[in-house]
Amino acid sequence: MNGVWSGQWVADRLGIELRGDTARLRDLLGLALRRNPKRAHLLVSHVLGKHVPVSPARVYGAGLDLGRRVRAVLGEADAARAVVLGYAETATGLGHCVADGLGPAPYLHSTRRAVRGIEPVGGFEEEHSHATSHLLLPEDDGFFAGDGPLVLVDDEFSTGRTVRNTIAALHTRFPRGRYVVAALVDVRSAQDRAALDAFAAELGARVDVVALATGTVHLPHDVLERGAALVREAPSPSAGAALRHDCPQTRVDLQWPSSVPDGARHGFTPAHHAALEAALPEMAAQLVRRVVGSRSAGAERVGTTRPVDGDGAQPPRRDAAPAHEPAPGDGAQPPLREPHRILILGTEELMYAPLRLAHELERQLAGEKGAKGANGATVAYSTTTRSPVHPVDDPGYAIRSRITFRTREGERYVHNVAGAGFDTVVVVADDVTDTTDLLAQLAAHAQHVALAVIPSYIPPKARIPMPEPLRGPAFSSYAPEEVGWLLQDLSSVELEAPTEEREEAIQSGGAHYAESLPVEYQPSARYQELYHAALEASAQRLALAVGTVTETVLAERSPRPVLVSLARAGTPVGVLMRRWARHAHDLDVPHYAVSIVRGRGIDPNALRWLAAHHDPADVVFVDGWTGKGAITRELADALRDFPGFDPRLAVLADPGHCVETYGTRDDFLIPSACLNSTVSGLISRTVLRADLVGPHDFHGAKFYRELADADVSRSFLDAVAARFPGLEEDVALAVKELAAADRTPTWVGWEAVGRISEEFGIHDVNLVKPGVGETTRVLLRRVPWKILAKRGAGADLDHVQLLAAQRGVPVEEVDGLPYSCVGLIHPRYTRGATGADGRSVTAP
Incomplete structure (x- = not known):
């Protein structure tokens, strides 16, 4: 391996040693510090695509290689009857690649996402993980029912406890005679190897282990204490670049085939594999057209990185763009610099689909030109993660930067992207994943951010029938055909x-x-x-x-x-x-x-x-x-x-x-x-x-x-x-x-509202309601403070004048108002507030 090994920083400070096939292990692994009281260190794979952006060809190739080794161990007859199980979240994509190399074989990965209407056929715990519970939710209740071998895939085989928990949980209900454990690296201790052998003998089944590299990780006795102290003391680079407002965001419609699940949470069959293979070239071609070619001509803008300001729910953030900012969908896109570096970023368990898209995109861009294709473009692949890994910006450390973003479920992370020089980041997510803050955070570190959404597959037995639209006269006084x-x-x-x-x-x-x-x-x-x-x-x-x-x-x-x-x-x-x-x-x-x-x-x-x-x-x-x-x-x-x-x-x-x-x-x-x-x-x-x-x-x-x-x-x-x-x-x-005409939105109304909010001491744009319609709503539904009327607005405001008089609300005529009128809600409203004339402010 050329250069500094990306585990050297941790190895030197914690006294961790890789033993065995050291050269191969260092080629496949780096080291980082966990923020986890159960383990001080993290083995960071160079070929998994989870924490380290890497060529998708290398990631897919490593998984296929592992699958072919499993097939060689099983023999063709048993390989044809095998089913594969991968572990969430880290090995969901790896397990799928192994299934491809094995056959393709039927594949399922565990999940931490419960799905309404699907009863688990099993579950198990992963003691060392920060998110321990795994669910098995196959659409086919008989997924594990055959007598063929079960192949269990994880990125690393470190102790064997998780595998033993899994096999024990499944063997009671779906007994079989043969299991194969496949991992990128096998770093169990001699004691752990003996424990697996004893477990297999007690079970009465054969358990084989296949890995790309084998060895052990030597840990000092006080590694947890030393690791915790090092996390407290170690420098942590900031990835918190200021949110940008000029980074375009585009949406890419992949035209994902409806017959193909987004992943293997509920199972992925050889038939699904064939359908995906047929669709991949055109989906990757969409990415080429949208994110590699002339973006100003081809990409459909879905917004900038500016946070959306609600009309009452949230005040504008400190990083809000000025009022003249173009509306979502507006403006030209800046030219790409050369060479064009593209990152395809998956999201947590959704690893395989982004990997295959990235791999096909890489293949199409390379063509006959080798590693670089159109626009000198190169492609890398990685995914977001739940793992709160401590970053250190040092060549001898595996996680050099971390971006933290918010989701509905809590904080999530993107590693080694900040400062990596990616021109374009394409986020691939399913349609139930919250990507709002992720896109905003990524925009600080790229020229261009794109989002490709894959429909989340819902098995038929879990689908909730959709209600039909309500129509008049049963609901509303409109004729039924009107709405x-x-x-x-x-x-x-x-x-x-x-x-x-x-x-x-x-x-x-x-x-x-x-x-x-x-x-x-x-x-x-x-x-x-x-x-x-x-x-x-x-x-x-x-x-x-x-x-x-x-x-x-x-x-x-x-x-x-x-x-x-x-x-x-x-x-x-x-x-x-x-x-x-x-x-x-x-x-x-x-x-x-x-x-x-x-x-x-x-x-x-x-x-x-x-x-x-x-x-x-x-x-x-x-x-x-x-x-x-x-x-x-x-x-x-x-x-x-x-x-x-x-x-x-x-x-x-x-x-x-x-x-x-x-x-x-x-x-x-x-x-x-x-x-x-x-x-x-x-x-x-x-x-x-x-x-x-x-x-x-x-x-x-x-x-x-x-x-x-x-x-x-x-x-x-x-x-x-x-x-x-x-x-x-x-x-x-x-x-x-x-x-x-030039109909480009100028947002003059937003600018005026901000000015009025400050001028009248409200300091909350959500309490300023501009225009005749909104002013009328204030008078009908809210407790108004005062009405600003454009001087000379005339009969358009007769009804506003009448409502204001009924409610004891003053109407002030002003000059320079871009609207006919503006309704103001008092920011310090309490029960019993009064209007300007001293009368109680009550509903009409």
Whole structure:
């Protein structure tokens, strides 16, 4: 081995020695310090692809070599009957490679992820690990039932306790006469070897061991104490580079074959292997096109590294980008420097699929040019890990850097990537893995970060039947063909709370706004007069905007779109767009309504339903208007884990300059914003509460049947649609002008909100609600402090003036406001707060 051995630093300080086939062991292994009270050291493989980025050809080749050695030990007859079991998380990919080299043979790996509906056929403990419990969850209950050999694969065979635990657990239920243990290195002590021999004799079965290198690891008696002290004292390099906002992130649609599981958590058969082999060339070609070729021409942007700011859930982070930052999907991508170094990064147990993609990508790039191909590109492979290994930046140490990132399950790690000079990092994850912070952290260490999502395989017996959309008249006052609600009906649940109580709970952090509903505002006779006058005055303007945004969608997004409105403000707009498509093109456009919750994302079960029934590429998400753009950002962030969906929002009005698909950017009164459920099909805003919405449920909402006498939902639609005839030429002209215009989002609304927040001493942009629609919501649902009105806004604000007067809220006219008005919620609200005139602030 050339250069300094990557275990020398630890060996010198802890007195650890590798004995036996030393040269081969050093070629395969380095050493690092564990943050684990059960073991001081970690054997770091150079050919596993877990902690050390390495050529995928070397990783796959080592696994195949080990599998072929197992086949030689078994003989062809027994090899043909063998099944293979790999250990999570480290050896899931290695075990799969061994299965390939053996046959391919049927393969299963243990897992630490419980799956609802799948009962384990066995389990065992790994005492020395920081995450000890392993589950065996084969889809086929008879996976272990044959009498052929069972091959158990781990990266290192160090004591034999885990193997003995596994065989003991399985042999009781599935006895067999032969076992083979396969590992990259066998470093058991003489005592451990004798223990395995005794165990096999007691079992009455043959247990063979196959390894690429054999030896022992000599440890001093006080190695644990010395290791713990060294971890405390050893220098630890910081991988905490500042989060970047200019690093593009792209999504790569691999077109993963539906017949192939993402891994072997539930078993992987030779038939699956054949299907994957057939699909790999085209999937790797997708990577070539998306991440190696001209990225400015070929890659689909899904966002930058800027954290998504919620409209109430989380304040902007200190590293937030300035307000002029381009919206997700915008901007040119910087050129690659040469040579182009690509890392394919798997995620925890998902090791084999990323490895095979990396190996095929490496093969395609090399072609006839040897190790480097297009753009001088080279490919390396590694995965994230649960292991909290201590990093030391020294050539004689195996883990020279560590990136820490957050997931829903806790902290996870990426080793030896920070400072390694990778131009592009492609994260390969399944669709239940939380990659948000991982992508953000990686962006500090690469020019380009990409995400490829593989559908997580769910065995049929574990699949939960998807509910069907709710439709009127059983749910909502809309006609059944107008919209399908991907919601569950919570009409029988008492969810309403007084406005003051809700505001106090929301601002104190005691409850999320989506866990309850405001009491439905019942408009006075004067307010209803204002609504009808506003509708009469703006119907033509609304119809023009509806036609414009619909034609833009048809021209630029999909000729046969699937409209998905964000319930509930987007739903009347979605219905009107559907009506325009029928009016102008005799096109029957599907339309659904889904829930998106600020700070918690879009309903994932609704997305899964849509993906199962429509092409995600045809889905166009629709909302009524933009304020400061929080929901625009929320949508883009939520869709990162759902491949194929376009995160670009289409809205009727975009006064915040947050999107590129809109009917107008004027901030004018959209009459449907004046009312609540009575203009939205009698449906409440959506609800997300853990005791009401399970993991497989749609988000909830209520149908206010009792308000039918006050319902104007259909009359609103009819009034606007009645203006469609004769607008065709005006719409065509508006669409032509938009096509020629620079519609790049500038986020001027976000900038204005930040300025207003500071100017009025609020210091929380989530309490500033810009635009006519959002201001109306503040007056109807929240406890407002004051209203800022653009000087000379006119009749568009008549209903705002009336509501403000009813609630004792001052209206201040100001100059230079980019919106017609802005509603402010007091940041120090408590029960019994008063308005500016001294009157008690109560719900209308």
